[in-house]
Amino acid sequence: MAGERILVVEDEKDIQELVRYNLEKHGFEVVSATTGEDGVAAARRRDPKLVLLDIMLPGMDGLDVCRALKGDPKTAGIPVIMLTAKGEEPDVVAGLELGARDYVTKPFSPRVLVARVRAALRGPAPGAPEGGGRIEVHDIVIDPERRRVEAGGRPVELTFTEFGVLRVLAARPGRVFTRYEIVDGVRGEAYPVTERAVDVQIVGLRRKLGRCGRYIETVRGVGYRMKE
Numbered sequence: 001m002a003g004e005r006i007l008v009v010e011d012e013k014d015i016q017e018l019v020r021y022n023l024e025k026h027g028f029e030v031v032s033a034t035t036g037e038d039g040v041a042a043a044r045r046r047d048p049k050l051v052l053l054d055i056m057l058p059g060m061d062g063l064d065v066c067r068a069l070k071g072d073p074k075t076a077g078i079p080v081i082m083l084t085a086k087g088e089e090p091d092v093v094a095g096l097e098l099g100a101r102d103y104v105t106k107p108f109s110p111r112v113l114v115a116r117v118r119a120a121l122r123g124p125a126p127g128a129p130e131g132g133g134r135i136e137v138h139d140i141v142i143d144p145e146r147r148r149v150e151a152g153g154r155p156v157e158l159t160f161t162e163f164g165v166l167r168v169l170a171a172r173p174g175r176v177f178t179r180y181e182i183v184d185g186v187r188g189e190a191y192p193v194t195e196r197a198v199d200v201q202i203v204g205l206r207r208k209l210g211r212c213g214r215y216i217e218t219v220r221g222v223g224y225r226m227k228e
């Protein structure tokens with residue numbers, strides 16, 4: 001994975017340098033852009049494996065850039081991680097729904113940033129049901145083939161929808177899913193759920209998972225995630 005080219009679109013010089021320093025330290029090649037327009041052009045020209053994208057950019061903002069990248073077949077497959085400030089949760093939701101893979105909130109620790117970059121380079125598209133593979137996270141074991149779940153070594157009876165929600169979250173620990181993405185992930189299994197219903201499903205899931213329920217975290221203003 002080292003040596004892979006990362007495009008960083010960020011207008012603040014200090015953050016641009018901090019990101020560059022840490023990615024290069026871990027062996028990545030870094031290409032920089034300081035405006036949205038340059039970012040889109042660089043994504044098309046330089047063939048990066050991942051884009052780190054600031055949301056608040058002068059002119060064409062991060063959401064516009066994300067929309068442009070996802071709308072162009074040449075760049076649509078490049079994973080995007082948004083760099084956001086506190087209070088930008090509505091933008092985070094919009095970005096995730098435009099197809100961004102993940103986001104990191106400023107100020108971030110370099111360790112977290114590098115871990116997210118590595119995860120995004122490894123991971124499949126969010127929300128995509130991952131075949132029949134068994135998922136083990138914390139003390140929770142999910143067996144999609146048998147539709148069985150164990151938490152803390154004990155079997156847990158879940159409804160069809162609760163199972164679907166848990167599976168979406170557990171497939172990508174640490175990654176935040178918006179309610180819409182959770183609905184979309186579950187709907188992949190041909191089951192209708194509304195965004196509002198997700199909150200109700202989460203309450204039921206946490207209760208049934210007992211002490212493992214705490215691993216499902218609420219991310220204020222954004223959605224839910226399985227603790228990393």
Ligand code: CA
Nearest residue numbers: 011054056057
């Ligand atoms: Ca900015």
